Structures are given as C-alpha cells and as structure tokens.
Amino acid sequence: MSEVLVETKNLVKEFKIRRRFGGGDRFIRAVDNVSITLREGENLALVGESGSGKSTLGRLTLGLLRPTSGNVFYMGKDIWKMTKEEFREFRRNAQIIHQDPYSSFNPVKTIFYSLSTPLLHHKIARNKREAYHMVADLLRRVGLEPPSDFMNRYPSRMSGGQLQRIAIARAISLRPKYIVADEAVSMLDASLRLGIIDLLLDLQKEYGLSYLFITHDLGITRYFIHKGGGKVAVMYLGSLVELGKGEEVIRNPYHPYTRILVEASPIPDPKMAKSRGIPKLRSLDIPSLTNIPPGCKFSSRCPYADTICEKKVPEYRKVDDRLVACHYAEQFKTGE
Numbered sequence: 490m491s492e493v494l495v496e497t498k499n500l501v502k503e504f505k506i507r508r509r510f511g512g513g514d515r516f517i518r519a520v521d522n523v524s525i526t527l528r529e530g531e532n533l534a535l536v537g538e539s540g541s542g543k544s545t546l547g548r549l550t551l552g553l554l555r556p557t558s559g560n561v562f563y564m565g566k567d568i569w570k571m572t573k574e575e576f577r578e579f580r581r582n583a584q585i586i587h588q589d590p591y592s593s594f595n596p597v598k599t600i601f602y603s604l605s606t607p608l609l610h611h612k613i614a615r616n617k618r619e620a621y622h623m624v625a626d627l628l629r630r631v632g633l634e635p636p637s638d639f640m641n642r643y644p645s646r647m648s649g650g651q652l653q654r655i656a657i658a659r660a661i662s663l664r665p666k667y668i669v670a671d672e673a674v675s676m677l678d679a680s681l682r683l684g685i686i687d688l689l690l691d692l693q694k695e696y697g698l699s700y701l702f703i704t705h706d707l708g709i710t711r712y713f714i715h716k717g718g719g720k721v722a723v724m725y726l727g728s729l730v731e732l733g734k735g736e737e738v739i740r741n742p743y744h745p746y747t748r749i750l751v752e753a754s755p756i757p758d759p760k761m762a763k764s765r766g767i768p769k770l771r772s773l774d775i776p777s778l779t780n781i782p783p784g785c786k787f788s789s790r791c792p793y794a795d796t797i798c799e800k801k802v803p804e805y806r807k808v809d810d811r812l813v814a815c816h817y818a819e820q821f822k823t824g825e
C-alpha cells in the first residue's frame with residue numbers, strides 16, 4: 490500500500506465571533522475533531538452543505554490556518570513542528586485550486602508573469618528564457634494551445650474555464666504531491682465541469698498527485714469518484730459523519746444525512762442507485778454553529794432521530810470498512 494501523505498488527528502478549529510451586544514467572547518467550532526488520512530496518489534472527496542467546514546479543513550491541511558487543537562501530519566511530520574526549511578518544502582508540495590479563478594490571479598499581471606514568478610522564485614527555472622519554455626509546456630499540458638496566444642493575456646480577457654485551467658497549471662507548476670481543489674468546478678458552466686475534472690484526474694495519473702476534492706455538489710462527487718476512485722468524507726456542522734470508499738458510500742450510504750444528500754441528487758441510471766425513497770428532513774433549517782443541538786448534531790433534522798440521538802453524541806462506529814457517526818448505523822446498513 491502507498492504511503493500516508495496527509496493525515497489529520499482530532500483536528501479542531503474554533504473561530505472567535507463578535508457579539509453584537511457586548512458580553513464575553515464566543516467561539517464557533519468550524520472543524521470539530523476531524524481525523525482523515527490521504528495516501529499518496531489517492532483521492533478524498535469532501536462533501537457537505539455550505540458552512541459545514543470543508544474549506545476550513547482544507548486550509549488546515551495546507552498549513553494556511555493553525556489548528557485550535559489536534560494535528561496535521563505531512564509525510565509523518567507534524568507540520569507545526571517542522572523547521573522553517575521543512576515547512577517551506579511542505580508548502581511547495583501542497584497547493585490549492587480555488588473556486589473563483591478571477592479572484593485568485595492578479596488582474597494587472599499577465600498570465601506569463603503569474604505562472605513564471607513561482608518557477609523563478611523556487612529556482613525551478615534558472616532564468617526567464619527557461620521559465621518561458623516551462624510555462625509554454627504547462628499551458629499545453631492543461632489544454633491551452635497555442636501557448637503563445639495566452640502568455641501575454643490578462644485574466645479579465647480569459648473565460649472562466651480557461652482561467653481555471655491556468656489555475657491548475659499554476660498549482661502543478663511546482664510539482665506538488667498534494668492538491669486541495671476547493672469547489673474548483675462549482676463556478677463553471679455545467680458543460681465545462683467534467684472536462685476540468687478529467688484534466689485533474691489525467692494530471693493525477695501523470696504526476697501521482699493526491700487530491701482533497703471539496704464540493705457541496707453530490708453529482709460532481711459522483712462523477713469524480715466514478716472516474717478517479719477514492720474515499721468520500723461527509724461533513725455536517727464541522728463534524729465528519731461518514732467516511733468510506735467513495736463508490737460504496739454513494740451507492741449505499743449508512744448515515745441518514747448522507748442518505749438524504751444522495752437521494753436528493755438522483756442519477757439517470759437506476760442500476761447505480763439503491764433507492765429506498767427519500768426520507769423527509771424534520772426541519773429544513775441548518776442549525777447555526779452558535780446553536781448546535783445537544784446529542785447528535787443532525788438530530789434536529791434527522792427523520793429517524795429518537796431520544797438517544799437528542800441526548801447522546803454518537804461515537805464513530807466501524808461498519809464494514811466505514812466510519813459512521815450515528816447511533817443506528819448498523820440498522821441503516823441492513824435497511825431496517
């Protein structure tokens with residue numbers, strides 16, 4: 490089996506929030522005791538509603554945020570115990586692709602400038618001439634041809650899909666091992682999304698990358714996992730509720746929340762889905778992070794919740810190869 494590349498252990502991130510009418514400081518727990526592992530060359534798709542803590546978890550794994558408690562390991566080393574040199578090397582190896590390519594490029598710099606600067610800075614290119622050839626190769630690699638058509642353009646003169654390809658070129662330019670794709674296709678036209686996912690997966694094969702692929706869209710997750718394989722992790726209000734082999738989690742979810750996500754995103758091929766009818770949420774409101782229900786966080790909306798769920802926080806249960814944070818995970822497995 491391949492080596493563990495990125496690992497989090499009992500990771501917690503709290504943010505201080507301001508009170509409108511005085512009073513003491515309050516904290517919200519955006520990431521609550523999350524442990525995940527990602528092996529070299531593997532994928533982990535992170536799914537959940539808006540505000541469930543996906544981006545915060547992604548940023549923690551990149552060392553862009555410091556955890557409140559818990560650890561992030563990169564190749565077995567705690568990133569916050571690394572020497573300056575080790576941390577710099579880690580940051581080169583761990584890159585991000587954002588949702589909005591227009592806000593992730595400097596609007597007054599050309600594409601050549603944006604792509605060549607990191608190459609020169611990290612001494613991957615020794616001079617501008619070498620950088621030019623490397624940038625041209627990168628542009629070709631992400632499907633932008635001829636490269637000379639794009640080198641001197643400004644971000645505003647490119648389409649969203651083209652610019653997202655440039656963002657991918659920039660992310661791979663320093664030859665990283667780990668990439669967080671944070672809603673990388675969510676803002677694109679539906680017609681362009683699959684092409685970008687295909688590109689990410691082709692690059693994975695070529696360079697042996699590992700992806701943390703973040704999305705709120707189960708249809709996108711389904712495509713990504715179907716083509717690229719890997720695990721799915723489902724988050725709800727900062728907690729991981731289900732984690733397992735992607736195809737299996739999507740085909741037969743055990744946690745009621747995952748079931749609702751999957752059933753709400755129907756697919757045309759009935760053979761791929763094992764529908765049990767859509768369970769109705771008890772409440773459509775997502776509780777606020779400042780007002781989380783006691784017991785299971787999902788209990789206020791879960792169609793199956795009973796008094797235990799409302800009182801007791803569920804521990805992770807291992808059902809088959811899967812981790813499920815639900816008191817009744819075993820029953821959901823057998824469909825009782």
Ligand SMILES: Nc1ncnc2c1ncn2[C@@H]1O[C@H](COP(=O)(O)OP(=O)(O)OP(=O)(O)O)[C@@H](O)[C@H]1O
Nearest residue numbers: 504505519538539540541542543544545546705778
């Ligand atoms: N820097 C910050 N300061 C205070 N609160 C923050 C900060 N960053 C995130 N949060 C809060 O943490 C929670 C989780 O946010 P996060 O952006 O990680 O969610 P998400 O799952 O990525 O959502 P989305 O799908 O909308 O991108 C939210 O309630 C958010 O408002």
Ligand SMILES: [Mg+2]
Nearest residue numbers: 543544545671
């Ligand atoms: Mg986000």
